[in-house]
Amino acid sequence: MKRILTICGAILLNAGIAFAQDKPVEAPHDMQHMHHGGFMQEGMHHAVAKGVTLDAKIDGVAHTVTLRVGPMNLPAHTSHMKMPQPPDLVWEVPMEGWLLAYHPRLVDANGNAVPGTVLHHVAFWNENRADFLCPNKEEHIFGAGSEMTDWAEIPGYGYRVQKGDKIRIETMMYNPTATSYDKAYLEVVIPFQEAAGDASGAAARKNVYPAWMDVASCGNSGYDLPAGKSEKTGTVTVKYDGVLLGVGGHLHDYGKQIVLQDVSRKETVATLDATADAEGHLESVPVKLFVQEGGYRFAKGDVLKISATYDNSTWKVLRDGAMGIAVGYFVAADDAKMAALRRKAPAIHGMAGMSHDH
Numbered sequence: 001m002k003r004i005l006t007i008c009g010a011i012l013l014n015a016g017i018a019f020a021q022d023k024p025v026e027a028p029h030d031m032q033h034m035h036h037g038g039f040m041q042e043g044m045h046h047a048v049a050k051g052v053t054l055d056a057k058i059d060g061v062a063h064t065v066t067l068r069v070g071p072m073n074l075p076a077h078t079s080h081m082k083m084p085q086p087p088d089l090v091w092e093v094p095m096e097g098w099l100l101a102y103h104p105r106l107v108d109a110n111g112n113a114v115p116g117t118v119l120h121h122v123a124f125w126n127e128n129r130a131d132f133l134c135p136n137k138e139e140h141i142f143g144a145g146s147e148m149t150d151w152a153e154i155p156g157y158g159y160r161v162q163k164g165d166k167i168r169i170e171t172m173m174y175n176p177t178a179t180s181y182d183k184a185y186l187e188v189v190i191p192f193q194e195a196a197g198d199a200s201g202a203a204a205r206k207n208v209y210p211a212w213m214d215v216a217s218c219g220n221s222g223y224d225l226p227a228g229k230s231e232k233t234g235t236v237t238v239k240y241d242g243v244l245l246g247v248g249g250h251l252h253d254y255g256k257q258i259v260l261q262d263v264s265r266k267e268t269v270a271t272l273d274a275t276a277d278a279e280g281h282l283e284s285v286p287v288k289l290f291v292q293e294g295g296y297r298f299a300k301g302d303v304l305k306i307s308a309t310y311d312n313s314t315w316k317v318l319r320d321g322a323m324g325i326a327v328g329y330f331v332a333a334d335d336a337k338m339a340a341l342r343r344k345a346p347a348i349h350g351m352a353g354m355s356h357d358h
């Protein structure tokens with residue numbers, strides 16, 4: 001299966017239209033666990049897993065950083081509510097440059113593969129920047145769920161980071177399988193390009209901004225899933241002119257479809273039909289690309305409407321069981337405007353005027 005997915009990714013890359021993943025996007029969550037953003041849902045308290053740390057290894061030759069979260073003990077048949085969860089961990093970016101792609105995988109202490117099924121989600125947030133659609137949130141730069149979304153590089157583009165940026169990593173595990181896993185690690189390999197250039201003389205990248213267009217609008221992404229068929233819709237307003245290079249979707253089990261519309265233009269941007277197994281467990285959500293047309297144009301002020309449909313065949317309400325997010329990469333018409341999303345340096349040392357923004 002992994003091999004097939006990798007081939008799919010390679011085809012996308014070869015066609016020069018690589019977008020977000022080698023499996024159609026099932027992107028991630030920002031979730032009720034966004035403590036720092038203040039979205040933690042009432043009554044959602046997880047036990048904290050002990051001894052889980054973050055290890056960052058830079059390979060200066062291959063130009064990759066490997067982030068490793070673990071070890072985590074994952075007993076069989078344990079829901080995400082019952083599993084002790086890793087604490088939020090922070091990676092401080094050690095260089096100026098661009099992050100180009102995200103390749104997640106799960107391994108045990110011996111390096112053997114652990115199935116992605118046990119990853120409920122992982123989300124990366126840049127604490128030094130605000131999200132361009134929902135500035136009440138931090139910039140959400142990457143996410144993956146059980147489908148282990150692989151975000152492929154888009155040639156010519158990258159996510160710009162500054163030295164010292166703090167990337168907060170939220171990881172939530174579960175284990176719906178009958179097999180227990182001890183000392184599991186989540187690894188995310190991130191190829192990067194330094195801003196100063198390197199021996200390869202690579203050209204500067206154009207900046208992309210991950211766009212999370214959520215049925216919960218700018219609120220907490222998770223919601224209770226009613227029994228049977230349901231639909232939830234939300235809106236967000238675009239605040240910058242630019243283009244969307246492509247869009248995928250994030251749904252949970254029993255998800256059927258996610259639709260993104262530009263209400264201001266009276267157009268449907270994308271209709272993404274999920275695939276699932278016989279029990280309704282989500283397998284994939286397709287990706288629609290606009291790269292070849294130069295991107296789907298958004299204008300400042302455009303209202304985007306997002307709709308997610310589910311058919312919950314358990315006939316029970318699934319508490320916090322659903323999300324509906326269209327996820328894409330946005331390129332601003334005037335990238336200089338996006339600099340305003342950098343948050344002022346916290347005045348820890350009581351020094352005024354330390355802002356880099358102006």
Ligand SMILES: [Cu+2]
Pocket residue numbers: 028029121145250251252322323
């Ligand atoms: Cu989710």
